[in-house]
Amino acid sequence: MILKPRLEDIKNIGYYLGRIMIGLGLTMLVPILIGLSFGEINPILDFIIGFEITLVFGLILTELCVTEKDLSWMQGMVVVSLSWLVAMVLGAIPLYLSGHWKSYLDACFDSMSGFATTGLTLVQDLDHLSYTHNLWRHLIMFIGGQGIVIIALSFFVRGVSGAFKMYVGEARDERILPNVINTSRFIWLVSITYLALGVLALGTVGVLNGMRATNAFFHGACVFMAAFDTGGFTPQSQNMLYYHSLPYEVITVIIMILGAINFKLHYHIWMGNRREILKNIETVTLFTTVMITFLITAVGLEQFGVYSKGAILFRKGFYQLISGHTGTGYQTIYAAQFINEWSHLALVGIICAMALGGAVCSTTGAIKMLRIGIIFKALKEDLKRIMLPEKAIVIEKFHHIKKVFLEDRQVRSALIITLSYLVLYGLGAIAGMFYGYPFLNALFESTSAAANVGLSCGLTNVNMPAALKVTYIFEMWAGRLEFMSIFTLIGFLVAVIKGK
Amino acid sequence: MIKKVVSRQSSIVSAWILLFLLTTCNAQPISSTELINNARLYDRKTVVYEGEVIGDIMRRGDYAWINVYDGKNAIGIWINASLIKDITCVGSYKTRGDAVEITGIFNRACAEHGGDLDIHALAIRKTSSGRPVQERLNTAKRNLAIVLLGILCLVWILSLLKRR
Numbered sequence: 296m297i298l299k300p301r302l303e304d305i306k307n308i309g310y311y312l313g314r315i316m317i318g319l320g321l322t323m324l325v326p327i328l329i330g331l332s333f334g335e336i337n338p339i340l341d342f343i344i345g346f347e348i349t350l351v352f353g354l355i356l357t358e359l360c361v362t363e364k365d366l367s368w369m370q371g372m373v374v375v376s377l378s379w380l381v382a383m384v385l386g387a388i389p390l391y392l393s394g395h396w397k398s399y400l401d402a403c404f405d406s407m408s409g410f411a412t413t414g415l416t417l418v419q420d421l422d423h424l425s426y427t428h429n430l431w432r433h434l435i436m437f438i439g440g441q442g443i444v445i446i447a448l449s450f451f452v453r454g455v456s457g458a459f460k461m462y463v464g465e466a467r468d469e470r471i472l473p474n475v476i477n478t479s480r481f482i483w484l485v486s487i488t489y490l491a492l493g494v495l496a497l498g499t500v501g502v503l504n505g506m507r508a509t510n511a512f513f514h515g516a517c518v519f520m521a522a523f524d525t526g527g528f529t530p531q532s533q534n535m536l537y538y539h540s541l542p543y544e545v546i547t548v549i550i551m552i553l554g555a556i557n558f559k560l561h562y563h564i565w566m567g568n569r570r571e572i573l574k575n576i577e578t579v580t581l582f583t584t585v586m587i588t589f590l591i592t593a594v595g596l597e598q599f600g601v602y603s604k605g606a607i608l609f610r611k612g613f614y615q616l617i618s619g620h621t622g623t624g625y626q627t628i629y630a631a632q633f634i635n636e637w638s639h640l641a642l643v644g645i646i647c648a649m650a651l652g653g654a655v656c657s658t659t660g661a662i663k664m665l666r667i668g669i670i671f672k673a674l675k676e677d678l679k680r681i682m683l684p685e686k687a688i689v690i691e692k693f694h695h696i697k698k699v700f701l702e703d704r705q706v707r708s709a710l711i712i713t714l715s716y717l718v719l720y721g722l723g724a725i726a727g728m729f730y731g732y733p734f735l736n737a738l739f740e741s742t743s744a745a746a747n748v749g750l751s752c753g754l755t756n757v758n759m760p761a762a763l764k765v766t767y768i769f770e771m772w773a774g775r776l777e778f779m780s781i782f783t784l785i786g787f788l789v790a791v792i793k794g795k
Numbered sequence: 796m797i798k799k800v801v802s803r804q805s806s807i808v809s810a811w812i813l814l815f816l817l818t819t820c821n822a823q824p825i826s827s828t829e830l831i832n833n834a835r836l837y838d839r840k841t842v843v844y845e846g847e848v849i850g851d852i853m854r855r856g857d858y859a860w861i862n863v864y865d866g867k868n869a870i871g872i873w874i875n876a877s878l879i880k881d882i883t884c885v886g887s888y889k890t891r892g893d894a895v896e897i898t899g900i901f902n903r904a905c906a907e908h909g910g911d912l913d914i915h916a917l918a919i920r921k922t923s924s925g926r927p928v929q930e931r932l933n934t935a936k937r938n939l940a941i942v943l944l945g946i947l948c949l950v951w952i953l954s955l956l957k958r959r
Contacts, residue, residue: 335888335889335930336930336932337930337933337936338888340937340940341936343940343943344936344939344940344943347943347944347947350947351943351946351950354947354950354951354954355950357954358953358954358957392936422849422850422864422887423849423886423888426888505851505852505853505859505860506851506853507851510850510851531849531850531869532864532868532869533862533868533869533870533871536871536911537850537862537869537871538853539853539860539871539913601904602904602910603906604906607904607906607909607910608910610909610910611904611909611910627910627911631831631832632831632834632912635833635834636834636835
């Protein structure tokens with residue numbers, strides 16, 4: 296028998312959702328400040344309107360649902376999944392008001408793409424977009440990369456034991472420090488420190504490349520936020536091709552890799568435990584999969600003679616591959632070149648890299664390295680069981696901060712999430728094919744959306760069917776939250792309708 | 796004798812320049828979409844491309860990068876710095892950039908620039924000057940913001956009263 300949620304459940308959910316909305320509204324003050332400094336009148340108004348609407352709804356919800364009770368697991372998961380949808384709708388208000396998005400659905404698409412750190416975009420005439428709106432596009436990537444709920448945990452929620460449930464719901468199941476709020480704050484500390492260093496590096500290179508200082512540092516901030524949070528938005532329509540700079544590409548590769556590393560690993564590196572990089576199952580798996588997928592891509596590019604020199608093949612192939620593997624989506628080629636010039640084998644290499652992703656508890660999406668490593672270890676264990684005498688005791692271990700014995704529940708969990716991702720990639724590809732796109736194009740774009748990558752082969756554009764836009768929005772949302780909180784939301788809605 | 800050779804060489808060069816100008820003057824500009832989608836077809840060929848200069852003019856020694864946007868995509872143009880003296884406005888939120896017509900060699904994967912798709916400009920012509928875009932206050936947005944501010948204040952005061 297399914298139990299109908301009580302009013303108390305709904306009030307609890309509403310209260311925390313309201314708090315998160317207030318937090319989101321307050322972040323809109325940042326673009327307002329930028330707008331003031333650049334003297335952009337109408338963009339400031341767009342954000343004032345967005346700020347006011349968000350705060351009105353947030354205040355009403357917290358006042359109607361005021362409670363001091365803690366969240367249950369179910370409530371925490373529902374809050375997280377709903378808060379991402381609410382953030383998409385509210386975050387799209389200033390975007391839509393700018394007039395650079397053709398419909399509210401398009402603005403919602405970019406808003407979800409930003410929060411989910413995907414990078415697929417439907418913006419029109421990006422090269423004439425205001426600094427204010429451009430900052431917001433990148434800021435939502437920074438917020439989404441850390442986790443929308445993490446903001447609330449860090450600044451607006453104090454001493455709530457239910458905070459861990461929301462933290463887990465946002466696809467972060469690892470506590471770096473014993474207290475989850477301190478963990479959230481550590482994530483912010485890491486991000487802000489790298490932000491300062493990254494902006495300095497990119498801004499300086501920008502100035503040396505001949506950009507105006509204001510633009511160089513503004514672009515530096517935007518590109519850092521999108522690269523570290525493995526997002527993929529850029530302030531100009533040409534993406535990374537705008538800069539025509541090898542140093543810029545090298546720095547962004549470093550930032551993308553930093554973003555793809557587990558925050559727990561960052562913590563241990565910061566604490567002086569640098570050997571962990573060499574031993575950790577995630578870094579070892581990442582290195583291996585990067586090598587394998589790059590080999591596939593490079594052979595594919597070589598077969599078709601896409602690039603005349605080895606150095607160029609490496610520069611183009613490796614950049615798109617790292618960008619795809621880390622889930623960033625920065626491109627140094629035009630979207631159409633993927634399909635028109637790259638071979639199918641090279642595309643398969645990129646699709647595999649996108650599907651795998653980076654580390655757990657990082658800003659990347661997709662299946663993730665820990666799960667791939669665990670599945671590989673389980674396969675190895677099973678093979679050993681077959682090969683060795685029946686009486687032999689087979690134990691498999693892996694190193695993830697400490698030595699961990701492989702258990703069936705870890706394998707089961709890894710396989711369920713991996714299977715869910717594969718189904719999501721496949722369903723998105725079927726949806727693309729339903730609208731007449733070729734299989735490889737549809738699979739490429741679907742994997743990019745569901746794995747929160749943002750590389751595009753040109754399928755994502757303003758003229759694509761609305762249903763496909765909605766499909767990709769769903770894929771970005773489900774992929775970012777890693778399914779569990781979404782399954783819980785579906786269960787909650789079923790209970791509301793069918794429960795007794 | 797030497798004079799004769801020099802004059803013959805200069806007349807050949809002049810003829811080539813004349814031929815180049817005649818062919819390019821009549822050439823129709825090619826859109827960015829056409830160039831990107833058929834990059835192999837146009838690779839290392841002289842093309843005419845036109846659009847608005849956007850973003851930054853990035854000087855690199857005697858040369859510079861400009862990015863030219865034709866309404867669909869922007870393409871990087873590698874150009875001798877002496878040729879861009881006339882470009883004064885670059886497109887942004889507050890500025891409509893100079894419109895230019897570029898004649899140059901199109902590269903699908905430029906060997907000189909790390910495999911980028913670009914155009915190495917041979918000539919540039921400014922077809923229209925850019926201008927600052929006057930930003931007018933959108934009164935509908937202003938009014939909506941004022942109304943919402945009133946609602947927000949009301950909700951906030953009510954929530955304070957409720958807590959008391």
